[in-house]
Amino acid sequence: xxxxxxxxxxxxxxxxxxxxxxxxxxxxxxxxxxxxxxxxxxxxxxxxxxxxxxxxxxxxxxxxxxxxxxxxxxxxxxxxxxxxxxxxxxxxxxxxxxxxxxxxxxxxxxxxxxxxxxxxxxxxxxxxxxxxxxxxxxxxxxxxxxxxxxxxxxxxxxxxxxxxxxxxxxxxxxxxxxxxxxxxxxxxxxxxxxxxxxxxxxxxxxxxxxxxxxxxxxxxxxxxxxxxxxxxxxxxxxxxxxxxxxxxxxxxxxxxxxxxxxxxxxxxxxxxxxxxxxxxxxxxxxxxxxxxxxxxxxxxxxxxxxxxxxxxxxxxxxxxxxxxxxxxxxxxxxxxxxxxxxxxxxxxxxxxxxxxxxxxxxxxxxxxxxxxxxxxxxxxxxxxxxxxxxxxxxxxxxxxxxxxxxxxxxxxxxxxxxxxxxxxxxxxxxxxxxxxxxxxxxxxxxxxxxxxxxxxxxxxxxxxxxxxxxxxxxxxxxxxxxxxxxxxxxxxxxxxxxxxxxxxxxxxxxxxxxxxxxxxxxxxxxxxxxxxxxxxxxxxxxxxxxxxxxxxxxxxxxxxxxxxxxxxxxxxxxxxxxxxxxxxxxxxx
Numbered sequence: 001x002x003x004x005x006x007x008x009x010x011x012x013x014x015x016x017x018x019x020x021x022x023x024x025x026x027x028x029x030x031x032x033x034x035x036x037x038x039x040x041x042x043x044x045x046x047x048x049x050x051x052x053x054x055x056x057x058x059x060x061x062x063x064x065x066x067x068x069x070x071x072x073x074x075x076x077x078x079x080x081x082x083x084x085x086x087x088x089x090x091x092x093x094x095x096x097x098x099x100x101x102x103x104x105x106x107x108x109x110x111x112x113x114x115x116x117x118x119x120x121x122x123x124x125x126x127x128x129x130x131x132x133x134x135x136x137x138x139x140x141x142x143x144x145x146x147x148x149x150x151x152x153x154x155x156x157x158x159x160x161x162x163x164x165x166x167x168x169x170x171x172x173x174x175x176x177x178x179x180x181x182x183x184x185x186x187x188x189x190x191x192x193x194x195x196x197x198x199x200x201x202x203x204x205x206x207x208x209x210x211x212x213x214x215x216x217x218x219x220x221x222x223x224x225x226x227x228x229x230x231x232x233x234x235x236x237x238x239x240x241x242x243x244x245x246x247x248x249x250x251x252x253x254x255x256x257x258x259x260x261x262x263x264x265x266x267x268x269x270x271x272x273x274x275x276x277x278x279x280x281x282x283x284x285x286x287x288x289x290x291x292x293x294x295x296x297x298x299x300x301x302x303x304x305x306x307x308x309x310x311x312x313x314x315x316x317x318x319x320x321x322x323x324x325x326x327x328x329x330x331x332x333x334x335x336x337x338x339x340x341x342x343x344x345x346x347x348x349x350x351x352x353x354x355x356x357x358x359x360x361x362x363x364x365x366x367x368x369x370x371x372x373x374x375x376x377x378x379x380x381x382x383x384x385x386x387x388x389x390x391x392x393x394x395x396x397x398x399x400x401x402x403x404x405x406x407x408x409x410x411x412x413x414x415x416x417x418x419x420x421x422x423x424x425x426x427x428x429x430x431x432x433x434x435x436x437x438x439x440x441x442x443x444x445x446x447x448x449x450x451x452x453x454x455x456x457x458x459x460x461x462x463x464x465x466x467x468x469x470x471x472x473x474x475x476x477x478x479x480x481x482x483x484x485x486x487x488x489x490x491x492x493x494x495x496x497x498x499x500x501x502x503x504x505x506x507x508x509x510x511x512x513x514x515x516x517x518x519x520x521x522x523x524x525x526x527x528x529x530x531x532x533x534x535x536x537x538x539x540x541x542x543x544x545x546x547x548x549x550x551x552x553x554x555x556x557x558x559x560x561x562x563x564x565x566x567x568x569x570x571x572x573x574x575x576x577x578x579x580x581x582x583x584x585x586x587x588x589x
Contacts, residue, residue, distance in 0.1 A: 005080030012054035019228035020047025108202035156477025207272035249297035273313030302330030378428035421582035438466030468553035494536030532572035
């Protein structure tokens with residue numbers, strides 16, 4: 001598929017843009033005298049305008065002079081510009097910048113989907129609070145993020161899932177208000193800075209997942225707004241989502257525009273996957289309009305991506321989840337939000353065993369058909385949506401430990417440790433939102449509000465409480481990567497104790513890796529190797545993980561160190577089992 005935007009060639013710059021309703025389009029270099037200057041573009045039968053111009057070079061400003069059907073002539077910024085000075089459409093100092101994609105990349109191969117462990121990160125608020133980085137506007141940059149990559153790698157994550165990095169309105173945002181889809185947020189740095197960030201991730205063995213917002217525009221500050229016509233635009237609209245107007249999904253030019261945007265992340269930034277924001281906002285419009293334009297738009301993008309980039313992970317935020325987004329719409333994976341709430345209920349004593357069992361697999365007993373473990377993204381400690389609160393703390397959104405008493409509460413911390421250990425052991429791709437790995441306080445946001453600063457607090461990451469949870473996360477992640485049974489193996493419940501809120505399940509693969517996982521979601525401590533767990537497997541066992549080990553914030557002697565039980569005639573192994581814990585045993589003989 002041909003490019004859109006400005007592409008540097010050996011003979012200058014090639015410009016290409018879709019504007020089927022325009023009468024004429026000219027490329028403008030003299031931005032002061034744009035009304036009287038310009039280089040005419042040629043229109044093809046499909047509404048694309050092109051020009052190959054030797055007068056342009058990398059770093060040159062440019063824009064388009066659009067001759068509209070009502071006789072008006074307007075200066076418009078290229079919706080496919082790879083770089084802009086800011087997000088403002090009416091700011092006379094904003095324009096597109098010709099930008100090359102060359103970079104001395106290190107070799108990196110996107111990991112197999114079932115090997116991924118995701119660290120979800122809002123880069124701008126991840127740096128700059130109590131870490132010695134002075135950012136007056138409280139918006140960190142890609143350059144700052146490079147210095148934090150060893151921290152993420154040492155936690156055992158092999159993929160970073162970034163919140164959106166495209167140009168959005170103003171300088172601080174969660175990123176879900178796109179102004180330009182191809183231009184990188186100017187407050188974060190230049191395109192070369194993002195390339196370096198991705199390359200440094202790859203050097204450390206970490207994939208990068210980009211987040212895109214194709215379901216809506218942010219209205220008057222969007223580059224789509226009245227682009228090629230005065231009253232309407234070829235780019236808009238299919239309907240009105242809760243966040244703004246939607247693109248015209250049925251138009252072939254729109255389909256190609258957004259696939260070109262996906263290809264940019266893969267080709268020009270070497271991304272390893274893409275997460276689509278709120279695909280429900282796209283498919284729900286189908287119901288309102290009594291058609292399937294949005295669904296076919298999604299199928300076009302996923303189909304083209306699988307054809308041209310078969311090793312790249314495609315994720316849908318499709319809430320409430322339904323397996324059609326994977327088996328029919330073509331995504332590799334979907335977020336599965338209900339599990340976050342089901343675990344909270346289980347840890348509050350509400351239908352504990354039933355709720356714990358609902359977390360384990362991919363079909364959940366509802367007739368769903370997710371063929372592979374990596375078809376679901378599971379985040380038992382919450383995503384940015386569960387933790388981030390833009391309403392001054394008036395909602396129930398907060399870090400996981402805050403749900404049970406806060407980071408100063410030992411039981412709250414134990415439940416947080418249990419949650420991540422369980423997330424690692426069950427089917428699905430695990431994802432953790434930044435801050436949960438060190439029992440961050442309160443809730444996350446990009447702004448200072450009545451309750452203070454809610455960026456990632458590095459003073460908490462380094463205190464004794466934060467270090468304990470970080471060690472837990474690193475140990476659990478290591479166990480998952482060391483044991484293929486946890487990543488791609490089968491799963492079977494072997495033990496249910498409703499009286500004591502204890503559940504055990506076995507994970508195994510065809511190569512002989514067998515892991516027994518025991519969850520104690522209750523207050524009772526079982527000592528002296530007296531608790532019998534049905535293993536569902538003969539043989540000898542060795543503990544490889546216990547979430548209540550002293551180094552994680554538990555206590556010495558809580559688990560089964562130096563003790564290797566055998567499965568007894570009744571099918572049980574007899575172990576110590578601490579309160580509010582996850583213990584894992586591997587079969588060794």
